[in-house]
Amino acid sequence: MKTELYTKAQIDEAAKQIQLGELVSFPTETVYGLGADATNDTAVQKVYQAKGRPSDNPLIVHVADVATVEKYAEPLSDAAKKLIKQFWPGPLTLIFNLKPDALSTHVTGGLTTAAFRMPNNQATLDLIKTAGIPLVGPSANTSGKPSPTLAEHVYHDLNGKIAGILDDGATQLGVESTVLDMSTEVPTVLRPGAVSIEQLEAIIGNVVSNKHHVGLKEVPKAPGMKYKHYAPNAQVYIVDQPSEFPEALKWAGQQPFLVGLMVTDELAANLTLPANVELYSLGTDVNSASHLLFAALRHFDENPQVKAILTEAFKPEGIGAAYMNRLDKSAGQRHFGDDR
Numbered sequence: 001m002k003t004e005l006y007t008k009a010q011i012d013e014a015a016k017q018i019q020l021g022e023l024v025s026f027p028t029e030t031v032y033g034l035g036a037d038a039t040n041d042t043a044v045q046k047v048y049q050a051k052g053r054p055s056d057n058p059l060i061v062h063v064a065d066v067a068t069v070e071k072y073a074e075p076l077s078d079a080a081k082k083l084i085k086q087f088w089p090g091p092l093t094l095i096f097n098l099k100p101d102a103l104s105t106h107v108t109g110g111l112t113t114a115a116f117r118m119p120n121n122q123a124t125l126d127l128i129k130t131a132g133i134p135l136v137g138p139s140a141n142t143s144g145k146p147s148p149t150l151a152e153h154v155y156h157d158l159n160g161k162i163a164g165i166l167d168d169g170a171t172q173l174g175v176e177s178t179v180l181d182m183s184t185e186v187p188t189v190l191r192p193g194a195v196s197i198e199q200l201e202a203i204i205g206n207v208v209s210n211k212h213h214v215g216l217k218e219v220p221k222a223p224g225m226k227y228k229h230y231a232p233n234a235q236v237y238i239v240d241q242p243s244e245f246p247e248a249l250k251w252a253g254q255q256p257f258l259v260g261l262m263v264t265d266e267l268a269a270n271l272t273l274p275a276n277v278e279l280y281s282l283g284t285d286v287n288s289a290s291h292l293l294f295a296a297l298r299h300f301d302e303n304p305q306v307k308a309i310l311t312e313a314f315k316p317e318g319i320g321a322a323y324m325n326r327l328d329k330s331a332g333q334r335h336f337g338d339d340r
């Protein structure tokens with residue numbers, strides 16, 4: 001069994017801070033969240049300030065029971081109930097129509113819907129129950145930066161701006177939850193995550209995926225999609241095929257700066273690295289790569305000499321869809337070889 005890093009006293013203290021309207025970072029199975037009382041407008045506004053997040057980007061409401069969702073949302077459909085039964089607690093965020101004025105516009109970004117999720121982390125479920133209030137919880141990073149998968153990442157971005165961090169070690173999955181809009185006629189995936197489209201369809205039939213690129217002038221379906229995301233200081237390049245790495249490394253070796261390399265061990269074993277290339281292993285496969293993606297990007301941010309990062313691509317299936325979605329954003333969709 002995993003050793004717990006936190007104590008009951010820390011959960012009680014965190015719950016007290018939440019009740020006082022302070023911000024506490026909480027662990028989940030995906031990434032660390034930035035928690036505040038979802039029913040306290042001032043507390044919710046502090047979340048936007050701490051992250052530097054645009055105020056039209058709505059927040060997920062984290063709950064420890066379904067009754068809390070039913071309190072705010074319109075009656076749940078059978079499909080919604082089936083998804084909840086199958087995937088909660090877990091990495092699936094569901095968007096529902098709200099009862100009139102059920103939640104503050106600071107939570108919803110002015111929409112008539114809200115996003116709900118029950119995270120699969122015992123410390124956080126205990127925190128929500130002890131506080132007795134649902135928590136808003138965006139990822140606990142500075143807006144635009146990679147999401148935090150360790151308490152240290154939260155500390156780096158938010159030290160001095162929050163009351164504390166409930167530390168539960170590294171998050172298991174490493175990429176954020178799947179966001180599924182249940183307010184549309186056919187449920188729409190707004191953000192791919194650990195629960196795949198195939199898994200959703202097995203439970204409720206047809207779902208659509210919103211691949212549409214959202215322009216700044218449109219009202220986007222997931223308002224978060226229009227902003228720059230997950231971007232480290234260095235330029236990230238996606239290397240589409242393993243066979244392209246020798247050429248990419250040749251290019252790297254000719255650069256006057258350091259180049260980061262993010263690949264799995266199997267691929268790394270077959271590559272010869274120039275002296276100015278630093279390897280960060282993505283482990284064995286797409287699962288470990290998803291788990292390590294944000295930590296790797298943050299690692300290279302610590303060294304200002306690293307000006308480019310070459311990163312392995314995976315098939316956009318299962319958790320690979322979530323990995324490629326986050327990687328696309330951190331790279332600004334740049335692929336090695338695009339410029340030539």
Ligand code: TXA
Nearest residue numbers: 030032033058113114115138139176177221222223224
């Ligand atoms: O795994 C996760 O979901 C993490 C952990 C902490 O729970 N949270 C997270 O929150 O990723 P955040 O705020 O970084 O991302 C929430 C996404 C944003 O893209 C936001 O625009 C979208 O969900 N969203 C929230 N409410 C929405 C709504 N009512 N309609 C459409 N999109 C919504």
Ligand code: MG
Nearest residue numbers: 138139147176
């Ligand atoms: Mg985020």
